[in-house]
Amino acid sequence: MLDALAALRRLVGNPDADFRDGQAEAIQALVADRRRALVVQRTGWGKSAVYFVTTMLRRAEGAGPTLIVSPLLALMRDQIGAAERAGIRAVTLNSSNATQWDEVREALRADAVDLLLVSPERLNNPGFREHQLPDLAERCGLLVIDEAHCISDWGHDFRPDYRRIKDLLADLPASTPVLATTATANARVVADVAEQLSVGADGSPHEVLTLRGGLARDSLRLGVLPMASPVQRLAWLHTHLAELPGSGIIYTLTVAGAEDLARSLRSAGHEVAAYTGRTDTAERELLEGRLRANEVKALVATSALGMGFDKPDLGFVLHLGAPSSPVAYYQQVGRAGRATERADVVLLPGREDAEIWHYFATSSMPQQERAEAVIGALAEAGRPLSTAALEAVVDIRRSRLELLLKVLDVEGAVQRVTGGWVATGRPWSYDAERYERVAAARDREQQLMVAYETTSQCRMRFLQEALDDPSAADCGRCDTCLAAAGQPSWFDAYIDESKVALAEEQLAQLGVEIEPRSMWPTGMDRLGIRIKGRIAPDASAASGRAVARLTDLGWGSELRALFAAPDAPLPTKLAAACVEVLKAWPWDRRPVAVVAMPSAGRPQLLDSLARGLAQVGRLQYLGAIDLVRTESSGPGGNSAFRLADVWGRFAISPELASALAGLDGPVLLVDDLADSRWTLTVAAKLLREAGADEVLPFALAVVA
Template sequence: MVPEAAPVTAASSLRDDAEAALRRLVGREDAALRDDQWTAVDALVSRHERALVVQRTGWGKSAVYFVATRLLRDRGAGPTVIVSPLLALMRDQITAAARAGIRAATVNSANVTEWGEVHAAIARGEIDVLLCSPERLNNPAFRDEVLPRLAADAGLVVIDEAHCISDWGHDFRPDYRRIRTLLADLPAGIPVLATTATANARVTADVAEQLGVTGSEASAEVLVLRGPLDRESLHLAVLDLPDPAARVAWLAQSLGTIKGSGIVYCLTVSAAEEVASQLRAAGLEVAAYTGQTDPAERERLEGELKDNRVKALVATSALGMGFDKPDLAFVVHLGAPSSPIAYYQQVGRAGRGVDRAVVVLLPGKEDRAIWEWFGSQAFPPEETVRATLAALATDAATSIPALEARVDLRRSRLEAMLKVLDVDGAVKRVQGGWIATGEPWSYDAERYARVAAARRAEESTMLAYQRLEPGTAGACRMAFLRGVLDDPELADGWACGRCDACGGVELPEAPSVEAVEAAQAGLDRVGVEVVARRQWPTGLGALGLDLRGRIPADEQAAPGRAVARLDGLGWSVQLRELLESRDADGALIDGETPVPLRSAAVRVLQDWEAIWDGDTSRTVIDGVVAVRSASRPVLVDHLARGLARWLQVPFVGAVAPVPGREAPERHDVNSAIRLAGVVRRLGLELEPSPDAGEVLAGQRVLLVDDLTDSGWTLTVASRLLRRAGAEAVHPFVLGVR
């Protein structure tokens, strides 16, 4: 019996050590590992295997890799490398690691000044865990100098939020795909752990396949542990309200009645900022948290929420994976994410350490337009990719600004495309920019089409979730989400008994008429600043334009105004309907300015101090010029002439396409190419009317257009007017994209 007893004793000793490490990690003497947690730890520490853990949010996936790290380090292994997607996640994990006596450090965009010391501490053996962002994997210095040493000496490699590896995941990130290279370069015997809460069967299989990549032809065996995805504390509900004002009013009226603090998710930055402003005006302690929030401010706001010093953060998806507040009492979505998988991931922030958390979805009619915009950022067509590869086929590295002059993509889309090409081995990021590798590369149109089709299918599934009818058979919201995620333990006919469809949640009443009116008054605010361009983009010489550096002050536009942004609430809804409506043939619908928007435009002018003489209450504007539109000529001309009449100044003329160049320019290209097209296309057409004054000499001009996004049309039009003698140009547009 002795031969059989020895391994049992060893395993028991290892589990005892593991649970001691867990107790230090969580600060509780009664803590014990779940069965699957122990299975994963044992596989990593005893057999140095590769494992994929797919478990619900709050299950304790991070405990697996911190406990395994403690055990491996105690047995002489090298440091753990954790690839982690968000700064919030890194901060929480470093704090958790310290409780278990694990020395953790991070390298990311927010601590650049500390990188040198972190790398030195790793070399001295003083770091147990290094957390790095996926983007860091392709920083040339980190990739070529630091990562090979880490890969050679690592005791454990962890890929957190591993669904990001997969094309089929709701949050695919090209940078994550570089992990394949990292895995292939690992010496034999280094254990690997991947974790996620949001992976259906297809994503799980895809991630497991990639996790098995090695430097040899044979794939490594991957242990896959999937558990049930039910969250017993979550009470799910959908509330269908007629318009943004009703939704904001419900929030303002209801958040104060829900105990505890939570998160209100919005689909866009503008909506988050607008809603936060509205809720603060209603007396609620809230703050906006978006991708545009300064990193130091993000950290402060996370602390405010964790300490319950705010009722809610009104956030975009920037506050997402890894944010850890066990007592988060509610998650409300003002607008639906395009994927039920993403929705499950976000609502999973709530109810980790409390018995009950309220989760409410307030969908809007505008959601689908926002989904379509994000969908339009997909991988570019083959001819654009080939042009990029040709532009990079030089002896020297090409910077992004220089590449923009030769490739017709916006910078964000160009950078995303380069990351995919890098993963595919066709290009490589080096010091100074990018180079083509010369490796064979094929455009996988079939794969891109499948991914696009999968995205559309997820959108349809999200709409189906919203349409579940409370009280009807099989209409359980948690069962629906578990089914979408292919929960292996979901039984036929199971229902949670806690959601609105099961009759297990009661929401605050619909907002009163007075509350909706108050919200509508807040959303009725008009006027956002349009910041004029001050600098020409680089690379215009390659396009035949002698424009470089700072735009001369006497050729610049003054700061302008718009009624609203297109990605917010309030007037944004009417603007989207006006500017994005198409007929049965797909052509943009044109017509006179709708009466409500005429009034909104006048209100913007009334509040615009720069165009009024404060002493006399007279406008300083001498004339109005329109930017003639190829797609909406009636709208822009009607708006410009109407504003001229209201200001009681002449309509001077238009900035218009020169003969033979009437075709509108593409709007989805980068700054340099967009600007070059605008410069070549536009000229002045002044009215031959005697009341137009002496052309433009010394005149202050109101420049009117329907929509601005890059700002180059307004910049070029203003330059033309200033060079023709205008003393000042004040741009005015209906919407800002």
């Protein structure tokens, strides 16, 4: 392996570098033996070195480019940068560089590319699938499947598009080496991935070499700090964030949580920024660069900043709320301490964690009735339907519909083509048993995460055992190991009282914007409602306000408890909060009257809210909009169906219309909960048509 060692030293720029245990063995299997290999090694072990060195050696032999299937743009950017530093010509085709696609295609045709990175979703792009993938499959020198646990629906981060790799494997020449890598796979996932890697073109299986190393991370100091309230958790961060080594990541479970926490920390002088699924590509690149350069103390992130983000000297990882499994937790904390002697890892779990786990688990699991509705709608259409057009036919929210289409595509029931989606006509049945097994496995993982929070055994050992690592052993550094040895915890649980007061003040802050809808959903005519395009200015609501989001760190718990309780008048504490929101509302014109939405479920709450606001604001109370149709499809569904559900449910009485006509100023439209905002949008349209010159929506809470 002298050539391989020379390639490694060129790659890392160190003439004395040597392979770590298992790296040379993996390269030997790929280059000399043309095998299929699954490498399961801890983060920071050097999995990318294996495929970079193999690429250099295979290209020297005259082989075609390496094709890497990689799950995240951040990972692609890191890999391309590392490859270029080693003299490897690396390019990518992804959603963020569409202007460069023609240039990349020409370079591929000219064999001027050593390494091409694509997302799993790119494998199903009609143009790429039909015009480029067959040639790449025929001549690529190495296929790499990075973060290979995503192949398995038993994995913590299953990506349906990853299952398309099974089809790609079947199209590869038998002599093409394949490397799959991951740091987060237990025994069940390893077996599942290895089985899928074995698929051959002629139906005969390939033998898969599995190389597995120990997953312990000697640099990590793990700890759990259970705290009863959001105030305590935020106050601890205010007290200790500046003391943590270097720069790091603070993970939250929701986008709203990340944005709120970043805002709170910034207002207290901490240099942090939010990084979520809502952050656009250019901003993500900027934030990643600032974190690498230690220009921020931390990024407050969701799992959008997860697999593949590479900052070897990342000093700490904190979690405000626990991930739903020890496997996912290990993957995220593995971002830290890859090239440092010490990195600090603290979990601050929350009471709301289980509720959030349940939401994400159920949203990612396809339901038989919905799957059959999608297949039936596409079959009946007889032509390609876009996702937006399909939304007007089946009552499924956009994010869930997109995920379901991917699953059905992988299972052969539908296919993405130019212009949208079509039904294939192939036999398909809902595999209820498999999904039940997956759901049960995820439930067990959630219980394991709870056990991790309360265990008295070594925390690193616990994570290793959750990943079926046979080398699991006590680390001697975590809080439980220190407690067993009669020593104090490595982290300080002390909270400065002034920080408690600051956290209380921040979490007591009130008021979030209810942004008005500006466009009607596509395809409403399919549902018998003849509206389309932009909502007319003289029929739209103005910007509104709510007390808080249901997911907020502060008032969120208060509001969730309110909506979970039986109907009753508005509590005094929340009534006072509503008044504070109204006082701080920067409206152009003060409202002169209050109109209430009708409520079938919480009439006492809504009536007391509307009348109370009218009384305290000395506004004219005009009563409630009439409810003329009580039946409802209930919460959930996509925009088109949610609008159809409320369309025609409300009416303006002659008395209310008469009162509106005599007003000289805006109307405050009061509701208890704003979710899709279509109820407020339709009600505002009716009020504007009846004579209101401006409608200001107000709600106790918004869902997100």
